[in-house]
Amino acid sequence: MSEVIDASGLTKAYGETIAVNSVNLQVKKGEIFGFLGLNGAGKTTTIRMLLGMIAPTKGECFIRGEKVTAGNVRMWNLVGYIVETPYSYPELTVKENLEIVWKLRGMKDRSRISWIMGLLKLEQYASVKAKHLSLGNAQRLGIAKALIHKPEILILDEPTNGLDPAGIVEVRELLKDLAENEGVTILVSSHNLDEVSRMATNIAIIHNGRMVREMDAASLENELKKTLVVDGRQKEIMKEILRKKGYDFSVTSDYLEVNGDHAVKHPDQVASMLVEAGCPPTLLQVNKENLENYFLRMIENGEKIHA
Structure with missing residues (x-):
């Protein structure tokens, strides 16, 4: 099916500042x-630029096959x-x-x-x-x-x-x-x-004017990183239990973040383990990273994001 919105190479520069750099978008x-x-x-x-409110420095956009211009x-x-x-x-x-x-x-x-x-x-x-x-x-x-x-x-x-x-x-x-x-x-x-x-x-994700x-x-x-957030009244004992059972976790000022697919996919097993050990959790939820943290992780992992 042909694209209803079809933009190619959209670029907008204000002097030496490039606000958008060679963006392509196709929407069906x-x-x-x-x-x-x-x-x-x-x-x-x-x-x-898609709406014709400003003219692109380079590139063009079509809406249902018609080129977007100020006069159309x-x-x-x-x-x-x-x-x-x-x-x-x-x-x-x-x-x-x-x-x-x-x-x-x-x-x-x-x-x-x-x-x-x-x-x-x-x-x-x-x-x-x-x-x-x-x-x-x-x-x-x-x-x-x-x-x-x-x-x-x-x-x-x-x-x-x-x-x-x-x-x-x-x-x-x-x-x-x-x-x-x-x-x-x-x-x-x-x-x-x-x-x-x-x-x-x-x-589509855009960062610093480029599609990434x-x-x-x-x-x-x-792609989003997920962790199991756990808290309880006996945090030190909970840490020891998790450590003995081989769970990878990090400690924040407020709670424990348990990493790994098994914990995220089976929080019920983590809860049962802690209850059986006499340390019932007061908090148990799966957290998903937000967009800002996702970008930071991409950069830290060496993903190619152009400045």
């Missing part, structure tokens, strides 16, 4: 493509997007902001406004001015504006910023439903590895 129909990177890695600059506005009827902060008219209400987007998009069906407020749970804020919204509800309004015209393509820059845990789950499930059941093609950027890995089908990894979500899951 119905795919949720996770674009991961630490803050300042080049995600937003890349998205701005027709294709944007197919696209919904958020870039960085989801801006709204602060003195206008939620409903008035959505009415403006509805008019600008040239839509005829006015029920789209109430439909999108219901979808993003904004009905109770319909008469609230945008400047009085919480960060999370401002983000919901931004997502509503991106979705109101039912686009075929969504490009979302950090869409869950400011949302509480319940809101994050709602947005995640909404995006998965759009991709799986409506065939919407979604590119979502984030610095939150765990969140993106829960919904993305494929993932591309993989499916399952492959990334296998």
